[in-house]
Every structure is written in C-alpha cells, then in structure tokens.
Amino acid sequence: MTIFACMPVFCAIPTTYLSGSAAAGGTAVINSLALPGGFVSPAIMGWAKTTTGSFTSGLYMMAALLVAGGLAVLLGMPARTLQETR
Template identity: 50%
Template sequence: MVSRSSDYFKERRWHVASTLIVGSLALYATTFTSGVFMPSMVLLCIASFFIFACALFWSIPPTYLSSEAAATGIAVISSIGILGGFVSPTLIGWMKTATGSMNGGLLASTVLVCVGGVTLLLAVPEEALRVGEDPPTRLVD
C-alpha cells in the first residue's frame, strides 16, 4: 500500500521518512505497554512500517545517481548499512549496561532512526525524486 502510494504520487522521500519515523516511534512505544497484550500487538504491527521503508529506500539512489555512479553509490550505502549490524547491538548492549534497562537502548535506536528519516528529507533533493509521468486517475486497478 505504501509502495503503491509512493508510485502514485511519484514521491519517495516523505514515504520513506514517514515510515521510518512512525515505525521507530511505535516500536519504542511498546516499552510503555509491557505486559498488556493488545496494545503491544497493535504497536508492533505499526512498527512493521520499517519493512515499507526498506523496500522504498532502494528505489531512491538510482533516481538521482548517474548510471556510472549508481553501482558505487549503492555499494557504499550497503557497506554503511552492514555496519549497522554491528553498531546497533553494541549500542543497545552498552545502553543496557549503562542504564540497567533495554529501554535506553531502544530509545537510542529510535532516535538514530528518526535522525535518519529527517536526514533523508534534508539531504535528498525533492526534485531529484519526482520522475515519471503524471499520476494515473485512479489508485486501484
């Protein structure tokens, strides 16, 4: 649904940034509902918006990188992303040690993801992502 909306409006930045921010805030909000099943499940379902952000994110680099730079740019992005596999657990573990709770680590991760969403909005030019023809007259086939 989010991918279809992004294609319809030919806009990627706001779709990716909003799913990152909403998903991370919902994941952190689960710390306030511990022990209560339904609110936790609803928040976890909202937190799954991260999946939409991942799918949409990879459509951004080819739209503003030249064909010669696209392969290198995507490789650099992937390399930085792989570092997240090390940094994230380390950060959460360090915050748990420092605060005695997993909530601090989850808050730090939430802040980093929100900063990433805002950085995406500020760093990627809006006009670079508005490509294609006019939107179709209807969203559903």
C-alpha cells in the same frame, strides 16, 4: 516493522537519481554504510542494558537514530524533487 517497510524505498533512491554504473555504486555505498550498523546497534543495546538495566533507553536511542536518518534523507533531497512528487 517500520525499519523493514522503509528499506525498499531507501534502496530505490540511488536508481532514481543515478543511472548505469553510478546507480550500482550508489547501492554499494548504501550497503557498505549499513554493514557497520549490524555491529553498532547490538553494541548500543548492550551498553544501554548494562548502564540502565533495561532495554528501553537503547530502543529510544535507536528510534532517535532512525528519525535522524529519515530527516537527513529528507533534508538532503533537492527541493525540486519533493515538488515533483506532489
């Protein structure tokens, strides 16, 4: 549920900072980087299930990757942008 809740917010980032064709390019970059996730995440889950015998470790790995991605977005934003939203 959390993954689907953050998708609209994340996809709005390029149009907030870019305009015109640059915004379209930013959206295209996000989509092209997300497509390998459709292959990698099931592969990680399968590897974790085979290695440990349960899906729990795979879910923990996925949660850690989501947290790391969220931190990367937060730390990658300019400080003035975060101050403007307050």
